[in-house]
Amino acid sequence: MISQETYDELTAIAARYPEARSGLLPMLHLVQSVEGRVTPEGIETCADILGISAAEVSGVATFYTMYKRKPVGDYHVGVCTNTLCAVMGGDEIFARLKEHLDVGNDETTRLRDGDRATVTLEHLECNAACDYAPVMMVNWEFMDTMTPTSAVDLVDDLRAGREVTSTRGPRICTWREAERVLAGFPDGRADEGPSAGPASLVGLGIARERGWSAPPADRDADADAVPEEPGEELAAARESDDNQAEQAVVEAESGSSETAAEKGEAS
Amino acid sequence: MTAPDTLTPVLTATWADERSWTLDSYTASGGYEGLRRALTMSPDDVIAEVKDSGLRGRGGAGFPTGMKWGFIPQDNPKPKYLVVNADESEPGTCKDVPLMMASPHTLVEGVIISCFAIRAHTAFIYIRGEVLHVVRRVQAAVAEAYAAGHLGRDIHGSGFDLDVVVHAGAGAYICGEETALLEGLEGRRGQPRLRPPFPAVAGLYASPTVINNVESIASVPSIVRHGAAWFASMGTEKSKGFGIFSLSGHVTRPGQYEAPLGITLRELIGLAGGIREGHELKFWTPGGSSTPLLTAEHLDLPLDFEGMAAAGTMLGTRAIQLFDETTCVVRAVLRWTEFYKHESCGKCTPCREGTWWLVQTLAALERGQGSEADLDLLLDQCDNILGRSFCALGDGATSPITSSIRFFREEYLAHLTHGGCPFDAARSTAWAGQEALA
Structure with missing residues (x-):
C-alpha cells in the first residue's frame, strides 16, 4: 500500500530535480523501502507523479539490477563473484x-523456528572494494576480506537477529531502511564506522x-606573503608552463587516442 | 627541480585523520582553501589553471579535463550542468569509493570550484547505489557544505549560486559510460546516446554538460590551491600529476597507493611487499578488466597514458589486479566475459549478441570442449565487436580475450588436451594453505 506520506515523499524526490523524471531512480528505491520490492502499485504511483506511462516506469525498473520484482x-547478502574476488x-x-542457506542465486531463506530475519542471497559483480577481496555486501554495506567460515557466521548472525556491523561502516540496518537512504533520506548513520579500512591506508x-x-x-609561501594578489603568481606559473601544456593539448587533440578517449568511461 | 617522492599522498593524505569525513576535520587540514582562492579568480582563469596543470580524466579515458571544460559553449543560453561520475564499477577499480568515504569534502570542494569555472549552478553526484555508506558520507558532506555557506546562494559573497544533488544509481555498469549515465540521471534506462552531439553541447536535458570522474574533480582543489606548475611537477611529460593506484589480488599488501603517474608496477609491487609469498606474477590488468592484460614482462613500463598505450593496452583507472601462477587465465577471462554479457545494455547488436557468443565459445573451451580453431573463432568474434559497438563496453569485452590469447595461447590449448581446466582453483584463494579458515 502506498500511503499518502509515501506519495508525498515520492513527489518531494521528483522536486529535487530541474526535470521531475530525473527522480525516478531514487523514487523506485523509496518504493522498495516501503513495499519490499517494486510493486505494480509502486510503478503506477511513480507514473502518476511523473506523468509518464506505467510501461515507461516498468522499463526502467527492469533495467537496473538493484530493483527487485x-x-x-x-x-x-551479496557475494562478489567477478574475476578477482572469485579467484580470491x-x-x-x-x-x-548456497549450501548452508539451502537457496539458489537471488532466492530468500524461509523463516525457520527461532529465526528473527530472512536473508536473500545474490552473487554480485565488482563492488569497488577489490583491495579487500573476497568481498561481500550486506544491504550494500561492505563486509571485507571474507572467508567461507566468516560468511557462514555472518548469515547465521543475521538470521538470528544479532546486531552486525560492517567491517568498514556502520551497524547494518535492514534492506528496506537501506533503500530509504538511497532514495535520499539520510538515516543519521554517516558518522558511524571508520574513515577508511586498512587497505585504503597502506x-x-x-x-x-x-x-x-x-x-x-612554492606558491603557498608566496600566497602567505601576498594573500590578496594571486593573479600575478598564477600568470607567472602559467607562463613558465605554457608551451609544454599547449603542446600536450595539441597532441592529445590530434592523437589517435581521441576516439577511444571520447568513447571511454567518462573521464 | 628534484624528482618527486615515490609516493605523493594528496587525495589520500587525510584519510587516516580522526573523523576525516567531517567538515571540521577537512577544514583543519586546509580544506576549502582552494575554493577561497578560486573565488578570487575569474572562471576563465580557473579553467586555464586546470588546463595548464595537464590534468587528464581519471575515469579511464584520460581526456584533458580543462579542455573538456573549455568545450562548454558559454554563449548557450541554457543552464550548464556538472555531473560527477561516481558510478565506479569497472572490475578492479576501487579508488573513488574509499575517497568519497574518507574525504567526501575533497569531492564537494572540487564540485564547487569546477561549477564556478564552467558557470554551472546545478551539479549532480551520480553514485552507484551499491555503496550505501559512501552515499551517506557524501549526503552528509553536501549538507555540511550548505550549512557552512560553501553551497547555496551567493557563496561567500561571490554572487555565485550552486546547488548539488546527490543521486544514487540502481545497479548498471553501463552507467559509467557518460551518456548512459545521463540517461539514468534523466530517469531512463541507462543506454548510451549517439554522439555527436557531445554532452558539452547537448548533455543533461539537452543542455551543456561536463561529466567528470570523482578523482578528476577531487584533484581540482589542490591544483587551484597549489598551482598548475605544482601539479605538473609530478608525473611524466604528457601524463601530469598524481593518481591513486589500486593494487588487488595476489600481492602481500593490496591497497591504495597514490603516486605520480609513470611509476612502474615493479616499484608498486615492491612497496606492496611483493607478490604473495612463494608465488610469482602471471598476469595483470593495468586499469580494470577493459584494459588488455599484461604479464611479468611489463613490470618496468611507466604506468602513464603513453607507456600503457605503447604496450598495446590502456592506463584506464589504474586498477591493477594481480594474478599469480595458480590462476587459470581462461577462467579469469571467462568470468570477465560473463560480466560484459550481463552488463551489455542491449542497445546495439554487436555487443548484445557478440558478448553472448563470446561466452558460449569461451565456456566450451574452458570445459575442454571444441578445438584449436575456436581460438580463431573467438578472435573473429572479437573483431566483429571491437570498433563496431555503440560504446566502449563492447570494445572492453574483447580486451581480456584478445590479450590473453596473445600471451597465453598454450594455456587455452591445455584445456583441450587436459579435457578441462588443468588448474586447482583452491590454490588461488586468499586462504590457500590455511585450511582451517575454509
Missing part, C-alpha cells in the same frame, strides 16, 4: 552459502614511514 528478505575465494564463499602509511610527500608548493 520478488520480495527481498530482511537482509540482502568468492566462488567458494558463494557455493558454501600507501599513506608507507609514505609517512619513509617521509614521502607531494612536493611543497
Whole structure:
C-alpha cells in the first residue's frame, strides 16, 4: 500500500530535480523501502507523479539490477563473484552459502523456528572494494576480506537477529531502511564506522614511514606573503608552463587516442 | 627541480585523520582553501589553471579535463550542468569509493570550484547505489557544505549560486559510460546516446554538460590551491600529476597507493611487499578488466597514458589486479566475459549478441570442449565487436580475450588436451594453505 506520506515523499524526490523524471531512480528505491520490492502499485504511483506511462516506469525498473520484482528478505547478502574476488575465494564463499542457506542465486531463506530475519542471497559483480577481496555486501554495506567460515557466521548472525556491523561502516540496518537512504533520506548513520579500512591506508602509511610527500608548493609561501594578489603568481606559473601544456593539448587533440578517449568511461 | 617522492599522498593524505569525513576535520587540514582562492579568480582563469596543470580524466579515458571544460559553449543560453561520475564499477577499480568515504569534502570542494569555472549552478553526484555508506558520507558532506555557506546562494559573497544533488544509481555498469549515465540521471534506462552531439553541447536535458570522474574533480582543489606548475611537477611529460593506484589480488599488501603517474608496477609491487609469498606474477590488468592484460614482462613500463598505450593496452583507472601462477587465465577471462554479457545494455547488436557468443565459445573451451580453431573463432568474434559497438563496453569485452590469447595461447590449448581446466582453483584463494579458515 502506498500511503499518502509515501506519495508525498515520492513527489518531494521528483522536486529535487530541474526535470521531475530525473527522480525516478531514487523514487523506485523509496518504493522498495516501503513495499519490499517494486510493486505494480509502486510503478503506477511513480507514473502518476511523473506523468509518464506505467510501461515507461516498468522499463526502467527492469533495467537496473538493484530493483527487485520478488520480495527481498530482511537482509540482502551479496557475494562478489567477478574475476578477482572469485579467484580470491568468492566462488567458494558463494557455493558454501548456497549450501548452508539451502537457496539458489537471488532466492530468500524461509523463516525457520527461532529465526528473527530472512536473508536473500545474490552473487554480485565488482563492488569497488577489490583491495579487500573476497568481498561481500550486506544491504550494500561492505563486509571485507571474507572467508567461507566468516560468511557462514555472518548469515547465521543475521538470521538470528544479532546486531552486525560492517567491517568498514556502520551497524547494518535492514534492506528496506537501506533503500530509504538511497532514495535520499539520510538515516543519521554517516558518522558511524571508520574513515577508511586498512587497505585504503597502506600507501599513506608507507609514505609517512619513509617521509614521502607531494612536493611543497612554492606558491603557498608566496600566497602567505601576498594573500590578496594571486593573479600575478598564477600568470607567472602559467607562463613558465605554457608551451609544454599547449603542446600536450595539441597532441592529445590530434592523437589517435581521441576516439577511444571520447568513447571511454567518462573521464 | 628534484624528482618527486615515490609516493605523493594528496587525495589520500587525510584519510587516516580522526573523523576525516567531517567538515571540521577537512577544514583543519586546509580544506576549502582552494575554493577561497578560486573565488578570487575569474572562471576563465580557473579553467586555464586546470588546463595548464595537464590534468587528464581519471575515469579511464584520460581526456584533458580543462579542455573538456573549455568545450562548454558559454554563449548557450541554457543552464550548464556538472555531473560527477561516481558510478565506479569497472572490475578492479576501487579508488573513488574509499575517497568519497574518507574525504567526501575533497569531492564537494572540487564540485564547487569546477561549477564556478564552467558557470554551472546545478551539479549532480551520480553514485552507484551499491555503496550505501559512501552515499551517506557524501549526503552528509553536501549538507555540511550548505550549512557552512560553501553551497547555496551567493557563496561567500561571490554572487555565485550552486546547488548539488546527490543521486544514487540502481545497479548498471553501463552507467559509467557518460551518456548512459545521463540517461539514468534523466530517469531512463541507462543506454548510451549517439554522439555527436557531445554532452558539452547537448548533455543533461539537452543542455551543456561536463561529466567528470570523482578523482578528476577531487584533484581540482589542490591544483587551484597549489598551482598548475605544482601539479605538473609530478608525473611524466604528457601524463601530469598524481593518481591513486589500486593494487588487488595476489600481492602481500593490496591497497591504495597514490603516486605520480609513470611509476612502474615493479616499484608498486615492491612497496606492496611483493607478490604473495612463494608465488610469482602471471598476469595483470593495468586499469580494470577493459584494459588488455599484461604479464611479468611489463613490470618496468611507466604506468602513464603513453607507456600503457605503447604496450598495446590502456592506463584506464589504474586498477591493477594481480594474478599469480595458480590462476587459470581462461577462467579469469571467462568470468570477465560473463560480466560484459550481463552488463551489455542491449542497445546495439554487436555487443548484445557478440558478448553472448563470446561466452558460449569461451565456456566450451574452458570445459575442454571444441578445438584449436575456436581460438580463431573467438578472435573473429572479437573483431566483429571491437570498433563496431555503440560504446566502449563492447570494445572492453574483447580486451581480456584478445590479450590473453596473445600471451597465453598454450594455456587455452591445455584445456583441450587436459579435457578441462588443468588448474586447482583452491590454490588461488586468499586462504590457500590455511585450511582451517575454509
